[in-house]
Structures are given as C-alpha cells and as structure tokens.
Amino acid sequence: MAKFDADFAIFGVFAADVVEGISIADTQISYTNESCIELFGELKGKTILEVLSEISGSRDKGHELLDKCRSEGKLAFEGKLAGKIVKYHSRIIEYEADGIHPSMKCIQAGLTDITESFILKKLLYGTSKALKRAAKAADEDTGDHVERINHYSHLLASLNNCEKQFIEDISQFAQLHDIGKINVADIIRLPRKLTVDEMNIVKNHAVYGGIMVKDLTGLEMAYNITHEHHEKWDGSGYPEGKREEEISLEARIVAIADVFDALVSVRPYKKAFSYDRTRQIFEEGDGRVMPGHFDPNLLLLFLDNYEKFIKIHQTQLK
Numbered sequence: 509m510a511k512f513d514a515d516f517a518i519f520g521v522f523a524a525d526v527v528e529g530i531s532i533a534d535t536q537i538s539y540t541n542e543s544c545i546e547l548f549g550e551l552k553g554k555t556i557l558e559v560l561s562e563i564s565g566s567r568d569k570g571h572e573l574l575d576k577c578r579s580e581g582k583l584a585f586e587g588k589l590a591g592k593i594v595k596y597h598s599r600i601i602e603y604e605a606d607g608i609h610p611s612m613k614c615i616q617a618g619l620t621d622i623t624e625s626f627i628l629k630k631l632l633y634g635t636s637k638a639l640k641r642a643a644k645a646a647d648e649d650t651g652d653h654v655e656r657i658n659h660y661s662h663l664l665a666s667l668n669n670c671e672k673q674f675i676e677d678i679s680q681f682a683q684l685h686d687i688g689k690i691n692v693a694d695i696i697r698l699p700r701k702l703t704v705d706e707m708n709i710v711k712n713h714a715v716y717g718g719i720m721v722k723d724l725t726g727l728e729m730a731y732n733i734t735h736e737h738h739e740k741w742d743g744s745g746y747p748e749g750k751r752e753e754e755i756s757l758e759a760r761i762v763a764i765a766d767v768f769d770a771l772v773s774v775r776p777y778k779k780a781f782s783y784d785r786t787r788q789i790f791e792e793g794d795g796r797v798m799p800g801h802f803d804p805n806l807l808l809l810f811l812d813n814y815e816k817f818i819k820i821h822q823t824q825l826k
C-alpha cells in the first residue's frame with residue numbers, strides 16, 4: 509500500500525477507520541496545501557462528505573461516492589468547486605508518523621482544475637458539430653447515418669472497455685468520418701450507380717477528410733477516423749493499405765459501425781439488407797465485405813452484442 513506524502517497531497521483526510529468503514533463521512537480534512545487554497549479556497553476543517561457533496565452537486569451523490577471510495581479504496585470523478593470544473597481523485601493509503609498508530613489509514617486526495625480543458629473539449633465538440641452539418645448539407649442521403657455512427661461507436665468503444673475520455677471523444681468525432689465527401693458531393697449525388705472511375709474518385713474522400721481536420725489541434729482522433737475509416741485489418745483497404753494495429757483503434761471501431769449501418773440502411777443504389785443477412789455477411793463475408801476486414805476482437809464484441817446495435821439502428825432511424 510502507498511504511503512502518505514504531504515508534498516504530493518492536495519489534502520489528506522486522517523481516519524483510522526476508513527477501511528473498516530465505521531464512518532468516514534464525518535471525518536474532517538486535516539491538511540490542505542497552498543495551491544489548493546489558492547485555487548479552491550480553504551477546505552481544511554470540512555468533512556469529506558461535505559467536500560464530495562459539494563463537488564458532485566448533491567448530498568446523495570456524496571454518500572454514493574463515499575461508499576465507492578470505501579469499497580474500492582480509490583475514487584475519481586469530475587464536478588464543480590469554487591466556480592471551476594475539477595477532477596477529484598483519491599486513494600486510501602497508510603499513514604506513518606511518530607506517535608501515530610501504525611495501522612492508521614488516510615485518504616490522500618488531489619484536486620485538478622480542468623476548466624480550461626473542459627472548455628476546450630466543448631469547443632472541439634462544437635467544431636465537430638459544425639463540420640458535421642457541412643458534411644450533411646453536401647450529402648443529404650446519408651444525413652442520419654452519421655448520427656447513428658456516433659452511437660454505434662460509443663457502444664463498441666464501451667464494450668471494448670476503452671477509457672471514458674476515449675468513449676466520449678469517439679462519440680463526438682465518429683460523425684466526421686465522411687466529411688471528405690464534401691469534395692466529391694457532385695459525384696455521390698448522381699441518381700444512378702457510379703462507374704468504376706467515379707467510385708475511385710469517391711474513395712479520395714478519406715484523404716480529403718483527413719486534410720480538412722488535420723491542422724485542428726485536439727482533433728487528432730477526428731483525423732484518424734476520417735483518414736483511416738476505410739482501411740481494413742487484412743491490409744486490403746484504402747487510402748494507404750494499412751493493416752492490423754497500424755490502423756488506429758478509433759478507425760477500426762468506426763469501420764465496423766460504418767459498414768453495419770450501410771448494410772442495414774437503404775441507399776440510393778441499394779436496398780437495405782435484413783439484420784440476419786447483415787450478420788451473416790459479417791460472419792461469412794459476401795465477397796465485398798469480409799470478416800478479415802475487421803479487427804477480430806472488435807468483430808467478436810460486435811457480434812456478441814448484435815442486438816444492441818440493431819436497437820440503435822431502429823431507435824435512431826428517421
């Protein structure tokens with residue numbers, strides 16, 4: 509178990525009973541360092557329940573978080589304190605000092621001001637929405653497809669146990685995967701089956717999309733998605749023929765979402781496949797779509813949870 513180190517503590521909550529769980533709710537914060545006071549005001553003397561309730565926004569939530577801390581020995585969540593967006597993180601550790609019983613435990617906690625990164629994220633998500641609207645205007649037929657891709661990608665990333673931030677980001681940036689179609693809008697809107705030459709021009713949308721977002725700091729994930737969503741696990745995709753883990757995880761996730769939605773939806777050039785037939789295509793291939801195109805672990809997660817993807821398609825279908 510880690511030891512308490514005052515230099516690294518924003519504040520410490522000393523309580524011999526934290527592991528046994530008699531009551532840490534009423535335990536007072538006994539130490540607050542200077543930067544904490546500067547950023548968030550003096551917290552010393554407040555109870556741990558008061559602080560958690562304040563940051564989380566309610567006393568019930570504060571109790572819930574205390575229980576979590578007690579059972580898991582650590583806690584991390586985001587909330588508001590002193591008008592700022594903060595990340596709270598803490599762990600139960602041993603405390604050793606002269607005259608203190610060796611079994612003493614304490615909660616060592618840190619508070620980070622994430623207001624700026626929070627605002628930046630909001631700006632990026634807003635930018636993503638604006639770009640998506642531009643893409644939709646150029647490609648009306650697939651308009652609602654892009655919103656569904658966000659939902660499938662969120663689900664698949666969650667099933668894959670990706671980090672919270674990754675899941676949040678992919679469900680905001682997956683919608684940009686086809687933004688490069690703006691450059692080929694006149695071709696994709698032709699009311700007929702495209703020729704091979706036209707199809708090859710349309711394929712450039714992955715490159716165009718990448719160029720559009722590549723200089724936007726903070727949109728690296730959007731770049732990977734737009735540029736790589738047609739790459740295939742077996743190396744047969746485009747634009748670069750990347751294979752396996754050369755392709756970013758976000759693009760591998762969006763690739764499954766994109767193909768699934770394309771198969772089960774009506775397009776100007778095709779009817780919708782049934783959910784059963786679509787599943788069969790993912791499992792056995794049909795010559796155009798092959799199981800080897802996809803990250804095998806993600807494909808397994810997708811097929812194991814197929815009903816959930818169908819549900820998104822049905823509820824989000826307009």
Ligand SMILES: [Fe+2]
Nearest residue numbers: 685686737738
């Ligand atoms: Fe695409």
Ligand SMILES: [Fe+2]
Nearest residue numbers: 653685686766
């Ligand atoms: Fe798409």
